[in-house]
Amino acid sequence: MIKSKEIGSLIVISGPSGAGKGTVIQEVLKDNPNSWLSVSMTSRKIRPGEKEGVNYYYVSEEEFKQKIEEGYFLEYNNYVGNYYGTPKEFINKKRLEGKDVILEIEINGANNIKKLIDDAIFIFIMPPSWKELKRRLENRKTETKEKIIKRFQTAYREINEVTKYNYVVVNDDLEETVEKVKAIMLAEKCRVDRIEEVYLNSDEEILHEMLIDSKEFVNETPKID
Ligand code: ADP
Ligand code: 5GP
Numbered sequence: 001m002i003k004s005k006e007i008g009s010l011i012v013i014s015g016p017s018g019a020g021k022g023t024v025i026q027e028v029l030k031d032n033p034n035s036w037l038s039v040s041m042t043s044r045k046i047r048p049g050e051k052e053g054v055n056y057y058y059v060s061e062e063e064f065k066q067k068i069e070e071g072y073f074l075e076y077n078n079y080v081g082n083y084y085g086t087p088k089e090f091i092n093k094k095r096l097e098g099k100d101v102i103l104e105i106e107i108n109g110a111n112n113i114k115k116l117i118d119d120a121i122f123i124f125i126m127p128p129s130w131k132e133l134k135r136r137l138e139n140r141k142t143e144t145k146e147k148i149i150k151r152f153q154t155a156y157r158e159i160n161e162v163t164k165y166n167y168v169v170v171n172d173d174l175e176e177t178v179e180k181v182k183a184i185m186l187a188e189k190c191r192v193d194r195i196e197e198v199y200l201n202s203d204e205e206i207l208h209e210m211l212i213d214s215k216e217f218v219n220e221t222p223k224i225d
Helices: 021-029 061-070 088-096 107-116 130-140 145-164 174-189 205-211
Strands: 002-004 010-014 035-037 040-042 056-058 073-079 082-087 100-104 121-126 167-170 195-198
Touching: 010 021, 010 107, 010 174, 021 035, 021 100, 021 174, 040 061, 061 073, 061 082, 073 088, 073 107, 082 088, 082 107, 088 100, 100 107, 107 145, 121 145, 121 174, 130 145, 167 174
Parallel strands: 010 100, 010 121, 035 100, 040 056, 121 167
Antiparallel strands: 002 195, 040 082, 073 082
16 A cells, blocks of 8 residues: 655664664664664774774775775764764665665764755664763773773763754663664654555455445545655
């Protein structure tokens, strides 16, 4: 009865560093062949445990600037001293294949995406408290004390931008957070503005039986603007 757009969703996930975005996304992607993470390019150093092509494509600052010149990015930004950018091609290709694509990017990048892609969905992941954010950043053991303070200051500014997002999820219990993000992605698939066509087969016997003699029967399909 309804034909929906086959293009995949674009889900933009932001939130303070240490809120748990990466952890949540990995869980959302598990056993979900229809969703893909867009791997960004960065000029920041690889962290222990991270993998080239999985977490990021790691390049020097010069190489990154070269890619900007080449028009390789959909958006890019400098965050706490390092460049981060979203490669253009992957997103378009996957969405056209009907796959959902998740972007994990900071708020300026998300603002730029908003201007460029009008059907993108924006989710903000919040830490449950400042204390817990500090604990998570320290426990992750990936940043120096100085960098943690910088990320904390940035987080303080970022949280004021939450109202620009469509959804906010507080990442307290991980399992619950993952369920909420999956539920948002599922609900978005049912949006009326994704409908391409509504059709009624007026030859269907049941329709005749139920409606043919009543004033309700209209022998045409509803129109979609
Ligand atoms: P981000 O990608 O937002 O910077 P991470 O996914 O790296 O954050 O998570 C930061 C730290 O917090 C990691 O050590 C991760 O294991 C931990 N973490 C993430 N979500 C939760 C949660 N719901 N409860 C407790 N710890 C969490
Ligand atoms: P991290 O160094 O912790 O991996 O990332 C730092 C910040 O950069 C995070 O807020 C992350 O979401 C953001 N980020 C990662 N990739 C991109 C990107 O391609 N573009 C933008 N604008 N931000 C990104």
